[in-house]
Amino acid sequence: MIMARLFLTFMTCTLCAMVHAQPSYAREIGSTLVSHRNDGYQYGRVPSNQFGTSIAIAAQVLNTGTEPQTNLVLNIAVAAPGPANTLSLTQAHPLLDPGASVTMEQLPAISGMEAGNYSVDYSIASDQDPFEANTANDSTTRHFSVDSDWFTLDGFGVHAAADIDTASIGTDTFTGGEDHMTCLTKYRVTNPLRLHGLEILLGNNTLPGGFVIGALYDTTAALAGDLTQPIWESKPEDIGSEQILWGSRYIQVFNPFLLSAGTYYAAVTLYNYGGASPLRIMDDRTVEQPDDASLVHVPGAGTLTDGNAFAIRLHVAMINAVTEPADPARFTLYPNPTNGIVTFRSEEHGICGIQVM
Secondary structure, three states, rough: OOHHHHHHHHHHHHHHHHHHOOOOOEEEEEEEEEOOOOOOOOOEEOOOOHOEEEOOEEEEEOOOOOEEEEEEEEEEEOOOOOOOOOOEEEEEEEEEEOOOOOEEOOOOOOOOOOOOEEEEEEEEEEEEEEEHHOOOHHHEEEEEEOOEEEEEEOOOOOOOOHHHHHHEEEOOOOOOEEEEEEEEEEEEEEEOEEEEEEEEEEEEOOOOOOOOEEEEEHHHHHHHHOOOOEEEEEEEOOHHHHHHHHHHEEEEEEEEEEOOOEEEEEEEEEEEOOOOOOEEEEEEOOOOOOOOOOEEEOOOOOOOOOOOOEOOOEEEEEOOOOOOOOOOOOEEOOOOOOOOOOOOOOOOOOOOOOOOO
């Protein structure tokens, strides 16, 4: 009995030592930031006219070892579609104590952001490089896109497939949310855009039979829970087998209108006939967003911050990409600009002639 007790004590102490073992030299990159307005919001697709003269790029570095990290250097490489905004940045930090972290941020100047995909590579180095046992977490890569036609908070289709953290939320998430549950995504418009429609990505377990209503809201009213005065609202749009197959629903704005500089919530209200046809919206959780970036409004429960980056997308055109008639209510073309199909729409009846110069 005594021998058994001694053996158990020895095994327990060995296990404790294994659990609490900590390397002497270890560091890692934690959260990262790529924000075109330096406001914490990290959009997956951004129209080029929404950029200013700089972009915020940052990373959190943690010392997870038992010894200090000295002469720490953060290296950032931005790969752009062309040479104009291809950047190489470094930032040094002299001493990072064990258990401490530091956020290192750069605000590089940019100009004329070209349409296409961008990558941001982060890596760290220090005097302790030869002693670093695990280098896998010493580097990471972020992605974003400059897009002439789409403004999206989510980065589905932009993030590297291995990095994507996908969730969804919908009519079966909250009690009382079966009908008239609203999901909202925040958009901060720097320069005017013309809104042509919304696109929503449907989550798994969505069934045909329900419908959605798209809308655009003033942020003050939306944050107060007042969804009675939309800036724009669509007609009911059915969710059928075709939309389930595509994984999305496009909601057209039949009279495209101007989004002036300001902040808006793009929203969809979900209806599933009392639970008969569940409806879910994709939520991109790959990159952490501010609490008010995506909201949920449930009747009886108020406004909740359960979302991160709902896939409620703005289909837009940059103003004056092509000179348009002075009366856009009577004649519009969209998307503009585009390298694909363009649609001309006239409020006048009869035969029209179009001349491309």
